[in-house]
Amino acid sequence: MVTTDRDRAADELVARTHAEDASFVRREAPLGAVACSYLDALIERDRRRAVRAIREALDAGAPIKDIYVHVLQPCQYELGRRWQLRQLSVAGEHYCTAVTQMILGQLYPLVVSADRAGRRLVATAVDGNLHEIGARFVADFFEMAGWDTFYLGASTPAEHVIQEVVQRKADVLAVSAALSDQLSSVRQVITAARGDDRCRGVVVLVGGQPFRVVDDLWRQLGADGSAPSAEGAVRAAEQLLAARSA
Ligand code: B12
Structure with missing residues (x-):
């Protein structure tokens, strides 16, 4: 063998x-x-x-x-x-x-849901992450909830993620990591989003295996939230957006 x-x-x-x-x-x-x-x-x-x-x-x-x-x-x-x-x-x-x-x-x-929510999501696997299916699940659950979704697939460099968030006028950015050694890339994309005025108001969600293991890891990395599942991701996004417009 x-x-x-x-x-x-x-x-x-x-x-x-x-x-x-x-x-x-x-x-x-x-x-x-x-x-x-x-x-x-x-x-x-x-x-x-x-x-x-x-x-x-x-x-x-x-x-x-x-x-x-x-x-x-x-x-x-x-x-x-x-x-x-x-x-x-x-x-x-x-x-x-x-x-x-x-x-x-x-x-x-x-x-694809017939009812449109008028919201937009960019979902991606973080730079270095070859696992595509977690982010794909997340994008598909948002699509089922009526969102317009832009799923970027595996390993997308931070600057290109940000460009896409801006061009698509995304309300939410969902970033997926599968391994702990991908967390520095997660931090990088969050830092890039926070440092770019054009991303002001964009909700950043993170998720994937490491976030299922360590409860408040998302907070430590500066994200707005996380969820252990795609369904939970939709709920978290809707709650965070509702809280912002309240
Ligand atoms: C398929 C697979 C691969 C494929 C991926 C191909 C592809 N096109 O996607 C390939 C061959 C590339 C691969 C490579 C590797 N893999 Co791999 N891989 C897997 C495997 C078997 C399935 C992944 C999957 O499809 N999961 C299904 C999805 C639906 O689940 P999920 O990702 O957890 O997503 C859910 C939640 O986490 C959450 N979620 C996910 N993203 C997000 C984002 C947000 C914002 C939110 C809110 C929620 C959220 O919602 C999703 C739906 O419920 C997993 C096993 C596992 N337990 O996941 C191992 C696994 C992740 N891989 C592992 C490893 C070690 C590797 C390699 C390092 C191996 C190697 N030396 O080559 C490389 C690393 C590659 C890299 N740089 O990323 C380990 C990681 C262990 C660890 N934590 O250290 C695992 C867990 C294997 C195992 N032991 O069971 N892998």
Whole structure:
């Protein structure tokens, strides 16, 4: 077996941290049977079956938000757990993540809400962060709430984020980080937003794995708020904007 940098990273992580004992995908959880089928299909590299599992759940009436929260997210977390335990190769994780991104693309037409909120969001993974799906979830939940969203994907340098916030006249900037060594980039983008008059009034939200672990990390970095989930991000943004206009 070829040992790659990511294999070594998995070894280091296993040595440093304790991978969750239990799977993130549980049959007894909401939409658990769908999540199990989807995960099995991914692991068996059966993209058609994975697509079918999602399609059948939607046809049976599963709300789109539940597909995100109870199927796609736990399956992504489970891929990470299995990668960390060396039960899933780097190629396997890449394959499965690519299928999830394809599914997100297919779901997008269902995400666009007919009711428009008249608000605008720029969402991005911070400079250095190659994890795209957290920011994508956030953008899609705002879109479902009727916002116009501008999702920039992976690793966007601070100055380009700010340019986009200004040009799109964003009300909210959502910044996603996956690793603690990306926090300096988070601080950088916040500092750039605070130092630019054109961003006055823009609410800056931060989130992602490190913020799920340390409660007030967002405050330490100078953000306006955070949330552990995409749904929570919409609530936080709406509350902060309402408080500002009160
Ligand atoms: C897929 C994946 C990758 C892919 C990403 C591909 C892509 N196109 O996105 C690739 C291969 C690039 C990758 C690389 C690496 N990865 Co990786 N990766 C993952 C994995 C398996 C899934 C990520 C995902 O899709 N999550 C699903 C989304 C929906 O969840 P989420 O990001 O947590 O987002 C939710 C919330 O956090 C929140 N949220 C997120 N953003 C925001 C923003 C705001 C403003 C708010 C309010 C909320 C919010 O809402 C979201 C929805 O509920 C995770 C496992 C995991 N537990 O996440 C590991 C994981 C994050 N990776 C990890 C590691 C170590 C790495 C590497 C360092 C490995 C390496 N040595 O190469 C690199 C680092 C790359 C980099 N520079 O960023 C570790 C991090 C451990 C740690 N904390 O130290 C994890 C946790 C793996 C594990 N152990 O399970 N990875």
